[in-house]
Amino acid sequence: MTTPATRAEALHLTGERTVPGIAEENYWFRRHEAAYLALLPSCAGATVLEAGCGEGYGAGLLAGHARRVVALDYDRPTTEHVARRYPTVAVARANLAFLPLRDASVDVVANFQVIEHLWDQAGFLAECHRVLVPGGRLLVTTPNRLTFTPDSETPLNPFHTRELAPSEMDSLLTGAGFEVESLHGLHHGEALRALDARYGGSIIDAQLDVVMGELPGQATWPPALLADVEAIRAEDFVIHGEDLDASLDLVAVAVRR
Numbered sequence: 001m002t003t004p005a006t007r008a009e010a011l012h013l014t015g016e017r018t019v020p021g022i023a024e025e026n027y028w029f030r031r032h033e034a035a036y037l038a039l040l041p042s043c044a045g046a047t048v049l050e051a052g053c054g055e056g057y058g059a060g061l062l063a064g065h066a067r068r069v070v071a072l073d074y075d076r077p078t079t080e081h082v083a084r085r086y087p088t089v090a091v092a093r094a095n096l097a098f099l100p101l102r103d104a105s106v107d108v109v110a111n112f113q114v115i116e117h118l119w120d121q122a123g124f125l126a127e128c129h130r131v132l133v134p135g136g137r138l139l140v141t142t143p144n145r146l147t148f149t150p151d152s153e154t155p156l157n158p159f160h161t162r163e164l165a166p167s168e169m170d171s172l173l174t175g176a177g178f179e180v181e182s183l184h185g186l187h188h189g190e191a192l193r194a195l196d197a198r199y200g201g202s203i204i205d206a207q208l209d210v211v212m213g214e215l216p217g218q219a220t221w222p223p224a225l226l227a228d229v230e231a232i233r234a235e236d237f238v239i240h241g242e243d244l245d246a247s248l249d250l251v252a253v254a255v256r257r
Helices: 004-010 023-043 057-063 076-085 121-131 166-175 190-198 203-211 223-230
Strands: 047-051 068-073 090-093 106-112 132-143 178-188 237-240 249-256
Touching: 023 057, 023 106, 023 132, 023 178, 023 203, 023 223, 023 237, 023 249, 047 057, 047 121, 057 068, 057 106, 068 076, 076 090, 106 121, 121 132, 121 166, 132 166, 132 178, 166 178, 166 249, 178 190, 190 203, 203 223
Parallel strands: 047 068, 047 106, 068 090, 106 132
Antiparallel strands: 132 249, 178 237, 178 249
């Protein structure tokens, strides 16, 4: 039987690919899930391409609302896992620099927590523009550089190539021929702000203090912290257009002109 732990081991967790059902990963999983849930209406009845699907839980969620979901990832074990675990999703291995789809063939492209990993972000967006139908939507989420790597344009995260501030995200999308329909930010809601206060100002830093410098699976979590992290829900995050520079993640919807 496949368990969350064996899925995590098979997918080589680095902190960049989140797997559902693992207590230690729950903050990041719920943070990502909150964005998927907020953007589900854009996918209702649509043909959706998820460019960079990771473990596949997001593509599986989208498939419950879309007409069809095609999920792409570059890692072969990942695509094999997605095909087994999410049978309602059509999955293929592909390089996001060259999307293996015809021109104007999808209604929505979803790109969640991926663009910060790409070397040629403008080239990727040009490909998204190509495969979208006129009026189709591009959904993008990414860490906000202003809060994720403050005071530096060089990412501290070794898996990131370029992080974006809100104005940079807007310019990148418009430069690729998109009209930005909305640019919002993801923030901690009331319950998470209470956890921030309980843990000296940041529940994120409290988690990083546990795992920083530890090998995967070998960190020792204080029981109270782990219980608090495990109890976090997607509803504990809020997404809105206020105080964008202070947001944790950027959440953009752009329309192909």
